[in-house]
Amino acid sequence: xxxxxxxxxxxxxxxxxxxxxxxxxxxxxxxxxxxxxxxxxxxxxxxxxxxxxxxxxxxxxxxxxxxxxxxxxxxxxxxxxxxxxxxxxxxxxxxxxxxxxxxxxxxxxxxxxx
Amino acid sequence: xxxxxxxxxxxxxxxxxxxxxxxxxxxxxxxxxxxxxxxxxxxxxxxxxxxxxxxxxxxxxxxxxxxxxxxxxxxxxxxxxxxxxxxxxxxxxxxxxxxxxxxxxxxxxxxx
Numbered sequence: 001x002x003x004x005x006x007x008x009x010x011x012x013x014x015x016x017x018x019x020x021x022x023x024x025x026x027x028x029x030x031x032x033x034x035x036x037x038x039x040x041x042x043x044x045x046x047x048x049x050x051x052x053x054x055x056x057x058x059x060x061x062x063x064x065x066x067x068x069x070x071x072x073x074x075x076x077x078x079x080x081x082x083x084x085x086x087x088x089x090x091x092x093x094x095x096x097x098x099x100x101x102x103x104x105x106x107x108x109x110x111x112x113x114x
Numbered sequence: 115x116x117x118x119x120x121x122x123x124x125x126x127x128x129x130x131x132x133x134x135x136x137x138x139x140x141x142x143x144x145x146x147x148x149x150x151x152x153x154x155x156x157x158x159x160x161x162x163x164x165x166x167x168x169x170x171x172x173x174x175x176x177x178x179x180x181x182x183x184x185x186x187x188x189x190x191x192x193x194x195x196x197x198x199x200x201x202x203x204x205x206x207x208x209x210x211x212x213x214x215x216x217x218x219x220x221x222x223x224x225x226x
Contacts (some may be wrong), residue, residue, distance in 0.1 A: 004157070031212045033212070033213075035216075040218055041218060042118075042120075042203060042216040042217055042218040042219055043158070043203065043214075043216040044216070045213060045214070048212070048213065050212075058213070059115075090157050090158070092157075094212055097212045099209075100145070100146035100165070100207050100209070100212065101212065102148065102160045102163065103148075103160070103212070103214060104160075105150075105157030105158045105159070106157050107155070107156050107157045108155075108156070108157050
């Protein structure tokens with residue numbers, strides 16, 4: 001089954017404790033992206049990757065890091081999480097960055113930073 | 115940069131009624147406009163999309179219209195059913211570029 005898989009689905013942690021949210025897709029997609037969803041703000045892009053070893057900032061990149069060492073994986077790293085990063089996070093992928101293609105989303109990771 | 119506004123934020127209809135959600139965008143260069151449905155506990159799922167060279171697109175009970183001059187596009191759901199209850203997001207994207215700018219979402223409630 002074609003899918004985007006995120007782990008963990010839920011996490012409660014404390015300020016300053018490094019965490020990683022994993023994202024994996026099995027569709028051989030070139031493009032991957034991370035979004036955060038906050039009430040009243042819709043989805044905002046954090047980082048994106050056009051292919052292996054190619055990443056760039058989205059609209060709200062502060063406090064986040066990403067890496068794309070393999071085509072299928074695109075982890076989101078919070079080196080020193082803070083309460084304002086409490087949010088619902090989504091990973092998405094699409095076939096190619098070269099033209100507009102439907103994006104496939106994971107089921108989300110709800111992070112609570114205390 | 116692109117900005118997408120979406121209205122209404124909540125919409126309640128009776129089963130069988132039609133529902134319309136409207137979005138406006140700011141950048142006339144945008145040429146791809148998808149609509150996503152998000153059910154509770156799930157990620158957004160694409161339900162229909164339209165490109166700027168088309169004015170209308172239909173898929174069974176769902177249709178999207180695009181007015182490039184006015185820079186707005188709308189989602190129309192006919193004969194609504196309780197399973198249509200969800201949050202709906204519109205989005206816009208530039209040509210040749212995958213970044214989606216999302217609206218703030220519309221919570222649709224269909225009552226039996």
